[in-house]
Amino acid sequence: MSASDNSETTRPRATGPRTAAGKARSSLNALKHGRTAVKHPALLHIDDDEAFRGILRDHLAHFAPTSPVESRIVQLLAHTEWSIFRFQAVEAAFLDRLYQNHDPARWGEAPFDSPPARLGIALENSINASGMAQYLSNRISRLTIDRNRLIQTLRSSRRSASTGQKNESVENSLSESTQHIDSKDRKPV
Secondary structure (H helix, E strand, C coil): CCHHHHHHHHCCCCCCCCCHHHHHHHCCHHHHCCCCCCCCCCCCCCCCHHHHHHHHHHHHHHHCCCCHHHHHHHHHHHHHHHHHHHHHHHHHHHHHHHHHHCCCCCCCCCCCCCHHHHHHHHHHHHHHHCCHHHHHHHHHHHHHHHHHHHHHHHHHHHHHHHHCCCCHHHHHHHHHHHHHHHHHHCCCC
Protein backbone atom coordinates (compact mmCIF):
# COMPACT_ATOMS: atom_id res chain seq x y z
CA MET A 1 0.00 0.00 0.00
CA SER A 2 1.47 3.36 -1.00
CA ALA A 3 1.47 6.52 1.09
CA SER A 4 -1.33 8.07 -0.99
CA ASP A 5 -3.55 5.03 -0.47
CA ASN A 6 -2.99 5.27 3.27
CA SER A 7 -4.06 8.95 3.36
CA GLU A 8 -7.38 8.08 1.72
CA THR A 9 -8.26 5.69 4.49
CA THR A 10 -7.50 8.17 7.27
CA ARG A 11 -9.31 11.23 5.91
CA PRO A 12 -13.08 11.25 5.52
CA ARG A 13 -14.31 12.13 2.06
CA ALA A 14 -16.36 15.27 1.58
CA THR A 15 -20.01 14.54 0.93
CA GLY A 16 -20.99 18.02 -0.20
CA PRO A 17 -23.73 20.29 1.06
CA ARG A 18 -26.78 18.74 2.61
CA THR A 19 -29.22 21.66 2.94
CA ALA A 20 -31.01 23.40 0.06
CA ALA A 21 -29.30 26.67 0.96
CA GLY A 22 -25.89 24.98 0.96
CA LYS A 23 -26.60 23.34 -2.40
CA ALA A 24 -27.72 26.67 -3.88
CA ARG A 25 -24.56 28.35 -2.58
CA SER A 26 -22.28 25.60 -3.83
CA SER A 27 -23.89 25.73 -7.27
CA LEU A 28 -22.17 29.11 -7.65
CA ASN A 29 -18.68 27.83 -6.76
CA ALA A 30 -17.46 28.08 -10.36
CA LEU A 31 -18.06 31.81 -10.26
CA LYS A 32 -14.99 32.65 -8.22
CA HIS A 33 -13.16 33.57 -11.42
CA GLY A 34 -15.81 33.07 -14.11
CA ARG A 35 -13.51 31.30 -16.58
CA THR A 36 -15.42 28.03 -16.45
CA ALA A 37 -18.86 29.35 -15.53
CA VAL A 38 -21.68 28.54 -17.91
CA LYS A 39 -24.03 31.40 -18.79
CA HIS A 40 -27.28 31.18 -16.85
CA PRO A 41 -30.03 29.80 -19.12
CA ALA A 42 -32.42 32.67 -18.31
CA LEU A 43 -30.09 35.26 -19.80
CA LEU A 44 -29.84 36.71 -23.26
CA HIS A 45 -26.48 36.58 -25.02
CA ILE A 46 -26.15 40.36 -24.48
CA ASP A 47 -26.73 40.12 -20.70
CA ASP A 48 -23.92 40.36 -18.16
CA ASP A 49 -23.81 36.89 -16.62
CA GLU A 50 -21.58 37.96 -13.74
CA ALA A 51 -23.93 40.82 -12.79
CA PHE A 52 -26.93 38.48 -12.87
CA ARG A 53 -25.16 35.89 -10.73
CA GLY A 54 -24.31 38.67 -8.27
CA ILE A 55 -28.03 39.41 -7.97
CA LEU A 56 -28.73 35.70 -7.59
CA ARG A 57 -26.09 35.37 -4.85
CA ASP A 58 -27.52 38.44 -3.06
CA HIS A 59 -31.03 36.98 -3.21
CA LEU A 60 -29.84 33.59 -1.95
CA ALA A 61 -27.98 35.26 0.92
CA HIS A 62 -30.89 37.54 1.80
CA PHE A 63 -33.71 35.01 1.59
CA ALA A 64 -31.65 31.97 2.68
CA PRO A 65 -33.88 29.29 1.12
CA THR A 66 -34.40 26.25 3.31
CA SER A 67 -35.98 23.88 0.82
CA PRO A 68 -35.81 23.10 -2.91
CA VAL A 69 -39.14 24.90 -3.42
CA GLU A 70 -37.81 28.02 -1.70
CA SER A 71 -34.60 27.82 -3.77
CA ARG A 72 -36.68 27.75 -6.94
CA ILE A 73 -38.77 30.71 -5.78
CA VAL A 74 -35.63 32.71 -4.98
CA GLN A 75 -34.13 31.88 -8.39
CA LEU A 76 -37.35 33.01 -10.10
CA LEU A 77 -37.29 36.14 -7.98
CA ALA A 78 -33.70 36.91 -9.07
CA HIS A 79 -34.65 36.31 -12.72
CA THR A 80 -37.68 38.60 -12.38
CA GLU A 81 -35.54 41.28 -10.74
CA TRP A 82 -33.01 40.96 -13.56
CA SER A 83 -35.80 41.28 -16.14
CA ILE A 84 -37.02 44.46 -14.46
CA PHE A 85 -33.49 45.90 -14.67
CA ARG A 86 -33.25 44.86 -18.33
CA PHE A 87 -36.54 46.50 -19.28
CA GLN A 88 -35.69 49.64 -17.31
CA ALA A 89 -32.42 49.84 -19.28
CA VAL A 90 -34.32 49.35 -22.55
CA GLU A 91 -36.77 52.05 -21.52
CA ALA A 92 -33.93 54.46 -20.65
CA ALA A 93 -32.20 53.78 -23.99
CA PHE A 94 -35.51 54.24 -25.82
CA LEU A 95 -36.19 57.57 -24.12
CA ASP A 96 -32.61 58.72 -24.65
CA ARG A 97 -32.86 57.90 -28.35
CA LEU A 98 -36.14 59.82 -28.57
CA TYR A 99 -34.56 62.81 -26.90
CA GLN A 100 -31.48 62.75 -29.14
CA ASN A 101 -33.52 62.30 -32.32
CA HIS A 102 -36.13 64.93 -31.58
CA ASP A 103 -34.88 68.14 -33.12
CA PRO A 104 -37.53 70.83 -32.58
CA ALA A 105 -36.53 72.62 -35.81
CA ARG A 106 -37.18 69.44 -37.82
CA TRP A 107 -40.71 69.30 -36.47
CA GLY A 108 -41.34 73.02 -37.00
CA GLU A 109 -41.39 73.69 -33.27
CA ALA A 110 -39.76 76.38 -31.18
CA PRO A 111 -36.72 75.34 -29.12
CA PHE A 112 -37.61 74.00 -25.67
CA ASP A 113 -36.66 75.61 -22.40
CA SER A 114 -35.88 72.33 -20.68
CA PRO A 115 -34.73 68.81 -21.55
CA PRO A 116 -37.81 67.24 -19.88
CA ALA A 117 -40.09 69.31 -22.14
CA ARG A 118 -38.15 68.16 -25.21
CA LEU A 119 -38.33 64.55 -24.03
CA GLY A 120 -42.05 64.88 -23.36
CA ILE A 121 -42.75 66.07 -26.90
CA ALA A 122 -40.50 63.35 -28.33
CA LEU A 123 -42.29 60.71 -26.24
CA GLU A 124 -45.69 62.02 -27.31
CA ASN A 125 -44.66 61.79 -30.98
CA SER A 126 -43.36 58.26 -30.42
CA ILE A 127 -46.52 57.12 -28.64
CA ASN A 128 -48.55 58.43 -31.53
CA ALA A 129 -46.31 56.52 -33.96
CA SER A 130 -45.89 53.23 -32.05
CA GLY A 131 -46.79 51.32 -28.90
CA MET A 132 -43.20 50.78 -27.71
CA ALA A 133 -43.43 53.10 -24.70
CA GLN A 134 -46.71 51.51 -23.61
CA TYR A 135 -45.27 48.02 -24.08
CA LEU A 136 -42.25 48.81 -21.91
CA SER A 137 -44.40 50.36 -19.22
CA ASN A 138 -46.75 47.36 -19.17
CA ARG A 139 -43.86 44.89 -19.12
CA ILE A 140 -42.13 46.57 -16.18
CA SER A 141 -45.46 46.73 -14.29
CA ARG A 142 -46.13 43.04 -14.96
CA LEU A 143 -42.65 42.03 -13.82
CA THR A 144 -43.04 44.07 -10.64
CA ILE A 145 -46.32 42.29 -9.91
CA ASP A 146 -44.62 38.93 -10.56
CA ARG A 147 -41.78 39.85 -8.19
CA ASN A 148 -44.23 40.78 -5.44
CA ARG A 149 -46.16 37.53 -5.92
CA LEU A 150 -42.96 35.51 -5.68
CA ILE A 151 -42.06 37.23 -2.42
CA GLN A 152 -45.55 36.46 -1.08
CA THR A 153 -45.19 32.84 -2.21
CA LEU A 154 -41.86 32.59 -0.40
CA ARG A 155 -43.38 34.04 2.77
CA SER A 156 -46.31 31.65 2.54
CA SER A 157 -43.92 28.73 2.07
CA ARG A 158 -41.99 29.73 5.17
CA ARG A 159 -45.17 30.09 7.24
CA SER A 160 -46.23 26.61 6.15
CA ALA A 161 -42.80 25.18 6.94
CA SER A 162 -42.78 26.74 10.40
CA THR A 163 -46.17 25.20 11.23
CA GLY A 164 -45.16 21.85 9.73
CA GLN A 165 -48.02 21.86 7.23
CA LYS A 166 -47.75 20.99 3.57
CA ASN A 167 -49.08 23.95 1.66
CA GLU A 168 -50.38 22.94 -1.75
CA SER A 169 -51.33 26.55 -2.51
CA VAL A 170 -47.62 27.49 -2.41
CA GLU A 171 -46.77 24.79 -4.95
CA ASN A 172 -49.72 25.80 -7.13
CA SER A 173 -48.77 29.47 -6.89
CA LEU A 174 -45.18 28.65 -7.80
CA SER A 175 -46.35 26.60 -10.76
CA GLU A 176 -48.57 29.46 -11.96
CA SER A 177 -45.77 32.00 -11.51
CA THR A 178 -43.36 29.81 -13.44
CA GLN A 179 -45.80 29.34 -16.29
CA HIS A 180 -46.54 33.07 -16.45
CA ILE A 181 -42.88 34.08 -16.39
CA ASP A 182 -41.88 31.40 -18.90
CA SER A 183 -44.71 32.30 -21.29
CA LYS A 184 -43.74 35.98 -21.31
CA ASP A 185 -40.15 35.27 -22.22
CA ARG A 186 -41.04 33.13 -25.23
CA LYS A 187 -41.23 34.84 -28.57
CA PRO A 188 -44.30 34.25 -30.70
CA VAL A 189 -43.74 31.97 -33.67
